[in-house]
Each structure stands twice: as structure tokens, then as C-alpha cells.
Amino acid sequence: MTIVLWRECWLKPLSNYDIQTDICKYCNQSFEDRDIITSCEFCEIGIMHSQCADDHIFKNHTMEVQRKIELHKDRRLHDFQ
Numbered sequence: 482m483t484i485v486l487w488r489e490c491w492l493k494p495l496s497n498y499d500i501q502t503d504i505c506k507y508c509n510q511s512f513e514d515r516d517i518i519t520s521c522e523f524c525e526i527g528i529m530h531s532q533c534a535d536d537h538i539f540k541n542h543t544m545e546v547q548r549k550i551e552l553h554k555d556r557r558l559h560d561f562q
Contacts, residue, residue, distance in 0.1 A: 492517075500528050507533035 497503040497512065504511055505518075506527035512518065517531045523542040538546060 502528055505529045505533050507537050 495518075500518070502512075507529040510530075512530075518528050519531050519534045520526070520528055521534055521537055521542070523538065523545045526537065529537065
């Protein structure tokens with residue numbers, strides 16, 4: 482069986498002023514126009530690219546991810562999911 486992790490998506494137009502940074506805290510690359518950004522829900526590393534967040538979470542928070550899988554595995558999806 483494949484386990485798929487559902488990340489709540491949101492799109493909100495922000496400026497560098499709003500997020501108070503112009504570089505990704507994971508890869509140290511500058512944010513470009515219309516990059517999708519997020520942060521880690523398990524630590525306070527800061528704002529990063531969505532793909533960088535995936536890499537960071539799987540490298541640094543495997544135990545937390547496993548606990549979250551166990552906590553939510555029997556919950557039903559909402560109709561919109």
C-alpha cells in the first residue's frame with residue numbers, strides 16, 4: 482500500500498516585505514516571482530520553497546511524519562479531498 486501525505490494547499494500573494502525574507506532557508510536561493518513557498522510544520526526553520534520543505538521534512542522529521550501518519554490513517558477524507 483502507498484501512503485500519500487496530503488498537504489493543505491493555500492495560495493496567497495505575498496511580497497518579500499510580507500514574509501520578511503527574500504531567500505529560501507533551506508537552499509539559500511532567492512525567491513523568484515510566483516514561487517510557491519511554505520514552512521515546516523515541525524520546526525521553526527523559516528520560509529522555504531515547497532519542494533525544499535518536502536526535502537527538509539523527509540530528511541529531518543521522519544519520526545514526526547510517522548506519528549502523523551499513525552494519527553490520521555483511519556480518518557476519512559472530506560468531500561472536497
